Ligand SMILES: Nc1ncnc2c1ncn2[C@@H]1O[C@H](COP(=O)(O)OP(=O)(O)O)[C@@H](O)[C@H]1O
């Protein structure tokens with residue numbers, strides 16, 4: 406990576422604002438997958454060992470620009486403290502005099518600021534909010550690869566206002582993806598799922614330009630089924646994308662692989678009348694919540710022949726056992742192909758959580774902390790959070 410690194414900065418005794426991606430799954434006040442926290446530790450430890458005074462900032466979930474206790478960073482602070490073995494001083498704010506005061510008071514530990522999306526200025530990359538954020542700091546380090554595709558105040562605005570550099574995780578992620586993408590071994594199979602449908606539908610066309618096959622599961626496939634004229638019941642759909650979905654299906658031909666059967670239910674609950682149906686037979690009133698066993702076999706067949714695999718987004722609502730089999734089947738197929746020598750990259754907070762939950766993480770190639778970010782990078786897009794950092 407040709408961007409300035411945290412290792413190029415003289416950080417001793419400096420107040421350093423570190424953008425991390427601690428957007429982790431949280432259930433009942435506990436972090437259920439701490440991959441993103443663990444992967445940020447090398448940068449934090451580097452800063453501490455050099456005598457810097459780091460304050461970490463991240464978003465968590467998608468609160469609406471105002472404080473929402475459901476998305477507080479408190480559970481993250483507790484887990485970070487356990488993993489780091491150093492005190493973590495969690496503030497209930499991200500800006501204001503408390504931040505400077507907390508930095509004065511740190512003796513070896515770190516400060517964790519409150520959720521950046523509790524402020525409306527964050528997602529708007531507001532100049533005033535960026536100024537406020539930058540105020541108490543001497544330096545800025547961006548280690549949030551998972552949020553590098555967002556042009557927000559904590560990823561772009563602050564980088565324009567402080568001497569800036571990339572963190573160690575950011576560097577490692579970009580270097581790995583560069584290595585894979587320079588000359589990917591073919592067949593290159595991309596697998597797309599998850600629930601961020603409107604975010605990710607836009608990347609499909611570009612992915613079709615890069616990959617030999619694109620397998621689509623998760624909530625994403627229902628927009629394609631509706632575009633083909635199928636009943637999709639109450640499944641998630643992006644009405645605005647229908648025309649585009651039809652065009653892509655026609656143009657991509659066999660390179661676009663959609664499920665042939667799906668698991669449907671009355672609601673997103675364990676015992677909600679689960680049924681497996683062909684995609685042409687989704688009952689009205691039911692929701693598609695996983696890909697079916699026949700689809701898993703079709704996907705497995707493609708995956709087993711691949712030399713490069715890129716996967717973002719679970720195939721179903723894997724958090725509930727009744728809708729986890731599609732994700733499990735695909736994860737096992739990717740693990741087998743990786744064992745057989747294929748290069749595999751699995752990205753995204755929930756996709757990685759799913760792979761960890763299945764205990765398959767050590768059988769995969771590269772576990773990336775970014776889903777949307779790695780997708781956009783694979784597409785060949787410049788990530789705003791990286792572009793803004795100064796070159797070496
Ligand atoms: N058919 C579906 N309907 C609704 N939600 C789904 C469906 N398939 C997957 N999901 C949900 O998608 C979420 C993950 O989506 P996303 O954030 O796009 O993935 P990642 O974090 O890996 O990038 C999971 O919480 C999962 O429950």
Ligand SMILES: O=C(OP(=O)(O)O)[C@H](O)COP(=O)(O)O
Pocket residue numbers: 426428466467551552555601752753754755774775776777778
């Ligand atoms: O979890 C994230 O993205 P991902 O689900 O694509 O991996 C990042 O933290 C970005 O979150 P956002 O998509 O709410 O901006």
